[in-house]
Amino acid sequence: MVDGRDPAAFAAGHLAQSLNVPADGRFAEQSGTVLAPERELLVIAPEERGAELVTRLARIGFDKVAGHLADPEEVFLAHPELMRQGARLTVHTLREELAGQQPPLVVDVRGAGEREVGAIPGSLHLPLAELPARHGELPTDRPVVLHCPGGCRSSIAASMLRHQGHQRVYDLIGGYGAWDAAPTA
Known part of the structure; x- marks a missing residue:
């Protein structure tokens, strides 16, 4: 899972085992540095930017994106046992x-x-x-x-x-x- 929210939001609460690569930075470059292109990804995006982040990943060869969470906060509230800070x-x-x-x-x-x-x-x-x-x-x-x-x-x-x-x-x-x-x- 790659979480594109800003560092403060990510630190406040995120899904366990997700990697934080903020969308408002050098998202594609930094994703390419820390993610494995052969692994299937789930994108957690800020403010309805899921499709954008999926496209940015595809441009650098990350084609195995299972999808994105359109409303991550809803998932976070429904599954607090999966949350970490x-x-x-x-x-x-x-x-x-x-x-x-x-x-x-x-x-x-x-x-x-x-x-x-x-x-x-x-x-x-x-x-x-x-x-x-x-x-x-x-x-x-x-x-x-x-x-x-x-x-x-x-x-x-x-x-x-x-x-x-x-x-x-x-x-x-x-x-x-x-x-x-x-x-x-």
Whole structure:
């Protein structure tokens, strides 16, 4: 299942095992990065955009789309046992966690050029495009916090890691932009 809603809506509630690839971003490109074209897909679309997202997937060779949920909220309400929430952290909470006894691993899913602008100290650089092949390198015995410039790619990455069985995965609200803009004291 690919859920095209924005990261905040996805984190608030989504179907278990779905991957969040926001429609209002580089949907086709990012879907091609994290989804397998041979797998059958169900599209969960925001605001009656299901047909649009199915078309965008078809343009990149994802022809095995079973359909889309026209009213995902109706399904969510009818089947709360299938619902999950995504964990997100604010910059303030991340700073507190990093200063603690068992800090999380911070994973930067931005591209190399973006990271040259600045990075969260001690963060691991693992671009989103490499995550599908390298997710097994990430620890499962400590929390993992993902970030990108503003929160779109990190939501994709967090949903992918949860789909792969990682339990303590968090998305940094506002991404590196929020980190960089926040006061340090």
